[in-house]
Amino acid sequence: MMRQDAAELRALIARHKRWDVVFGVVGLLCLAVGLLTFAALFVDMLVDGYARLRPEFFTEFPSRRAGQAGILSAWIGTTMVMLVTAAVAVPLGVAAGIYLEEYAPKNWVTDVIEINIGNLAGVPSIVYGLLALGLFVYEFGLGQSVATAGLTLALLILPVVIVATREAIRAIPGAIREAAYALGATKWQVVQGHILPYSTGGILTGVIIGMARAIGETAPIITVGALTFIAFLPPSPVGTEFPFLNFEWLMSPFTVMPIQIFNWTSRPDPAFQANAAAAGFILVFMTLAMNGLAIWLRYRIRRNIKW
Amino acid sequence: MQANTLPLPPRRERAGERVGGPLPLTLPSPRGGEGNNRLAHRASRRVKERLIEAILFLAALVSVFTTLGIVYILVSESLVFFRHVPLWDFLTDTQWTPLFDDAHFGIVVLLSGTLVSSGVALAVAIPLGTVIAIYLSEFAGPRLRETVKPMLELLSGVPTIVYGYFALLFVTPLLQKLIPELPGFNLLSAGIVMGIMIIPTVSSIAEDAMRAVPMSLREGSYAMGATRFQTAVKVVVPAAFSGLLAAYILGISRAVGETMILAVAAGMQPNLTWNPLEPAATITAYIVQVALGDLPHGSVGYQTIFAAGLTLMLITLLFNILAYWLRKRYRETY
Numbered sequence: 001m002m003r004q005d006a007a008e009l010r011a012l013i014a015r016h017k018r019w020d021v022v023f024g025v026v027g028l029l030c031l032a033v034g035l036l037t038f039a040a041l042f043v044d045m046l047v048d049g050y051a052r053l054r055p056e057f058f059t060e061f062p063s064r065r066a067g068q069a070g071i072l073s074a075w076i077g078t079t080m081v082m083l084v085t086a087a088v089a090v091p092l093g094v095a096a097g098i099y100l101e102e103y104a105p106k107n108w109v110t111d112v113i114e115i116n117i118g119n120l121a122g123v124p125s126i127v128y129g130l131l132a133l134g135l136f137v138y139e140f141g142l143g144q145s146v147a148t149a150g151l152t153l154a155l156l157i158l159p160v161v162i163v164a165t166r167e168a169i170r171a172i173p174g175a176i177r178e179a180a181y182a183l184g185a186t187k188w189q190v191v192q193g194h195i196l197p198y199s200t201g202g203i204l205t206g207v208i209i210g211m212a213r214a215i216g217e218t219a220p221i222i223t224v225g226a227l228t229f230i231a232f233l234p235p236s237p238v239g240t241e242f243p244f245l246n247f248e249w250l251m252s253p254f255t256v257m258p259i260q261i262f263n264w265t266s267r268p269d270p271a272f273q274a275n276a277a278a279a280g281f282i283l284v285f286m287t288l289a290m291n292g293l294a295i296w297l298r299y300r301i302r303r304n305i306k307w
Numbered sequence: 308m309q310a311n312t313l314p315l316p317p318r319r320e321r322a323g324e325r326v327g328g329p330l331p332l333t334l335p336s337p338r339g340g341e342g343n344n345r346l347a348h349r350a351s352r353r354v355k356e357r358l359i360e361a362i363l364f365l366a367a368l369v370s371v372f373t374t375l376g377i378v379y380i381l382v383s384e385s386l387v388f389f390r391h392v393p394l395w396d397f398l399t400d401t402q403w404t405p406l407f408d409d410a411h412f413g414i415v416v417l418l419s420g421t422l423v424s425s426g427v428a429l430a431v432a433i434p435l436g437t438v439i440a441i442y443l444s445e446f447a448g449p450r451l452r453e454t455v456k457p458m459l460e461l462l463s464g465v466p467t468i469v470y471g472y473f474a475l476l477f478v479t480p481l482l483q484k485l486i487p488e489l490p491g492f493n494l495l496s497a498g499i500v501m502g503i504m505i506i507p508t509v510s511s512i513a514e515d516a517m518r519a520v521p522m523s524l525r526e527g528s529y530a531m532g533a534t535r536f537q538t539a540v541k542v543v544v545p546a547a548f549s550g551l552l553a554a555y556i557l558g559i560s561r562a563v564g565e566t567m568i569l570a571v572a573a574g575m576q577p578n579l580t581w582n583p584l585e586p587a588a589t590i591t592a593y594i595v596q597v598a599l600g601d602l603p604h605g606s607v608g609y610q611t612i613f614a615a616g617l618t619l620m621l622i623t624l625l626f627n628i629l630a631y632w633l634r635k636r637y638r639e640t641y
Contacts (some may be wrong), residue, residue, distance in 0.1 A: 096366045100367055119627060158369065162370070187356060188359045223598045235473075
């Protein structure tokens, strides 16, 4: 009798443990769905666009003939827009992060700023496009230019940079600040001499992730009214005559990689879709490389810094 | 900074160089040229500190101005729009033909596309995201977790336009083999791809919520002889439930605001439908469509995109606030 009970119990335990195994398999399958989709996407782009991935693809303007079209104006436009975005978002984001971590008093103004940054991170990107359309394009009269697009994307990634800066600063132990203050340093001296250098790696990680996001953003730039067919380049920022720099490119019409892809994807001709695949592959590769760099940096920082 | 570059004064005097707080008693009285210099130096340093703080504060305020700018633009343009179109018509009309002579402005038409595609996305992302979160939090070893999480993050880093291409030219043809009558543009494939895109959003927040559940709850469950699966499903998931809900809601708000996948793969024809097999425009796709055309600044067509944007903003804001409230609640539990 007792033996029978024990056998029944063992069977029950085995049955319950079987569920552990079943769930383990289901979990791995679900993970595989996500990762396999990503692999499929990458391979699909490569296969469809492989024939187009030649050096000329980077040095030709878009064209009515799919076989001759390239992404010259797109990648140069993307580079210029990213320059503006980085030049605006990095100083603003880092400054805001420093203020919130090191300076901000505990009062309602700080609360408003913090809640607001959280909310901004959840605003759909196309709404930023509408903001830019109403504000930058018409109220400020910047037009549909590189400057408008750069500013729009800068506002879009600002929360990412701020949050990354704050996390990097928060990881610095208080003892370091106290040591500096004890030697008579002012607040800014502490920030400049200690906080900023020690948080650079973390900030850089956030900036790279933000830029990877900005590089692939399409909706806000379309909303601003970027042209989809551009067969010329903005004026070069570096001149041969004094003062060697000019800023006309800021106000120039432009196109960017995602818009070029959108334009080619929405054409029914498969030849153009091959172009879209090739350009898409390059874009995915770029964002992957940037994200990979950020992950590697984060890993290195975690391993190397022992406070 | 300056202290580093200045030649070092004798040791006794250096001790007096303190900024802020009362002067130490040992400080030599500020008489004579040297003392005055030091006072002037201190004053200029204080001004500089104040100035820097003010600049940093202004940088932090930029985000507030961004929000104010968004609200101002959306509301002011929408007010002009609602002067032409009564709010009641906007909410109840069942046609969306703003560019025709016989113009109708029924936001329900665009809303249906948004809701159906988001529904499909959630049907993909919620089960997959939840199972992945449970697996990573309760079953996987630390090494697997550390390798898989960054890979999942990459999934949400892929540009959405590339997902759009993938939905239109890879997933739709695949689905057409299963459902031959599926049109080239449809909400189903766009929704599925969107769902896969938001899996990392859902799974990472859900996992955080589950890992916040104290170990003692799990240990109690194991002590009663429960298996890993029983503990995960009957103890950890209920304890982290409000966090899971927050993850789902943030997923919804991402799906509602998603643009390019839908603009590419679901078509841009306004269509009042609840059937995911049909093509339909969403709120976001409509904004893209208008922006691609050349609408004159100030026309009613131009203002419709701001009214549509305001609707979108209100929906996502609602979901974000709900998620924020839920996350706060689960944080306070332990």
